[in-house]
Amino acid sequence: MNKMLAVLKREYLAAVRKKMFIVMTILFPVLMSAAMLLPGLMVARGLGEKQVAVLDGTGQLQSAFTRTIAPELPDVKKSLRGGRRGELPQSIKVEYTAEAADSKPYLDRLNANRKASNRLDAVFVIPKDAIDGENAKMSFYSRSSTDVITQERLSSIANRAIQRLRLSARGIDPNTVDALTRSVPSEGIQLSRSGEQKRGGEFNLIFSILFAVLLLIPSFIYGLEIMRGIVQEKNDRVVEVLVSSMTPRQLLSGKILGVALVGLTQVTAWMLMLGLVGVFGGAVAASAGINLAQFLRAEVFVYFYLFFILAYLTYVSIYAIAGAVCNSEKEAQQLIAPVSMLMMLPWFVMVLIVTNPDSGLVIALSVAPVWGPLTMFVRTSVSEPPFLQILISIAVSIATILAFFWITAKIFRIGILSYGKRPTMSELWQWLKVA
């Protein structure tokens, strides 16, 4: 026990004193918030303004295009309802021309010198027969055919104006048109087993993904770290003294628990930062009529830590095995890359888990080894899975971790001291039997 603690202490101090730990602890929340705030900042700083010429063949749509089209500020609730997801807000500056006969001079300005003041980013051509023609088509010219967002917005503005014109032509007042075509927003309400109603369920998605990231990132970073550590110990030949002083199991437990403690330290630091942000965020959300507390329930944190530890120990054990059988970091990374893709499966089907948390496939994933902790955690945060399933998931995870421990300890005994070629699967099997 004392030997295990000695290794644990050494691993923990070695990791926590590294620059990477400090950088990650501070930088990660900064990066995360930057990813959320940057789009807004870009607008505030006037980035992303597009110069567009609109050539209106009908000559009747000027009122729709006369003003600069302001960026749509990111609206969390709106974007989550499946609206314009991932759209970068940008303002569009329109140069409106009615009845342009010839688009050529405008198109030339598309490819004008980058510094030219009259350079255009796009040209939008509305044909003469746009209002009445059966087969009329508007054209959007730009240097990149992928500027779908600008095209989409111009087209929708034009269409709306055209629809209004068509309806007014039938004698309907434009204001009546607006009133009639107004859309009714919908709201998601989660009904818990106790009958409690929780509004603003969209936030669950954000929190699930945020927590999933918090759960995955340290696992992978410190998994890699433990793998590199083991490979390095082999290369530095430190390991022989270690395994001659304690059992492989003591060594492995000390290492993995030490690194687990590093992950916990880091996550707890992030949680504290999140808590600080939450105090301010909560006030903002409250003013929007949403009670954040109903999503950040105590049990979310309990489950987070529980499944974090389970996921972490599982992933880290897998990395430890890779470290034990490989002789160089490069080799180990090649070995682990496909494996980690497999381990991340729940992340790739996150949308499925969030939208169908109680479907058969998701239930299966949540009680499966390796994938269980992450899936089950997300399930507990977006719905209320039966307690029995949670228990099964935990039991399966613990069994998986113990099995990995056993395998790794066996492989350690021989693998850690064998230098040279990486063992084949059959050799590994031999090791398991021999050690």
Next chain:
Amino acid sequence: MSVVLAVRDVVKAFGAVRAVDGVSFSVRRGTITGLLGRNGAGKTTTIRMITGIFLPDSGVIEWVGGEGGGDARDRIGYLPEERGLYKQMKVVEHLQFLAEIKGRRGAGVVKSIDGWLDRFELAEKKNAKVEELSKGNQQKVQLIGTLLHDPELIILDEPQSGLDPVNMVLVRNLLRELKEEGRTILLSTHMMGEAERMADDIVLVHEGKVVLDGSLEQVRQSVGKNTLHIEYEGSGDFLRDLPDVTRASIVNNAAELSLSDGADPQKILQASIGRLRIRKFEVAAPSLEEIFIEKVGQETLEAAR
């Protein structure tokens, strides 16, 4: 003299290769036992079984009459052939860690570390990182780590590989001091001369088997042959053709001749007089080097070169 460690019929195979094939020997308390053999003879595998890194396929490794209980691993101080330390750790922290994994901690350890660092003239490097030390100093730190927990049995695998002559002498003197302090040492080496100088007992291993075993004196007597060391002026090539000479190594006016059983060295002297100007004529016991070659065979040796 009491026996500390007994190794009996120990076998360890890796796949088809029997790295250690029925090795038996014992280590007497307060002596230096030399575990000799070429690289790949099975020395390191044998040691790894003694230190508990590998479990033997069959056979017994037994502690005899050890003092105190505790984990057998804690009673061994092991300096592996493949040496290494955590480069990022401070010397003093590293030594504390090495003591801790042997179950030692507290103020006594700190004091002991200071004492050893002084002895190896490393006191001012106490708070330096391991990577800042020269290679020789890193080896010294590791050697301290081997001795720090006051082990009953000290196992050193090729302790002098990679050392410069000054440090070689330092290690040699240290081993003598440790022996005088009554410690037991198992010294694995392929350098016969070194073993000859240090060891009380010899275990000669070849291809996983013990080919010779006993005290240095016994081993020499068991070979039971005379060796002549002759230094001379003149051309001594004819010496190898004399009767009774089974093997000759002639370099720079010096000859080392192995004689067949019962041969009389006097006859060689008589044959040389008149043809050589003899400066030195010595009848000596064979060196370990010679015994080794005798046992293992000249051919395998040359094949290895």
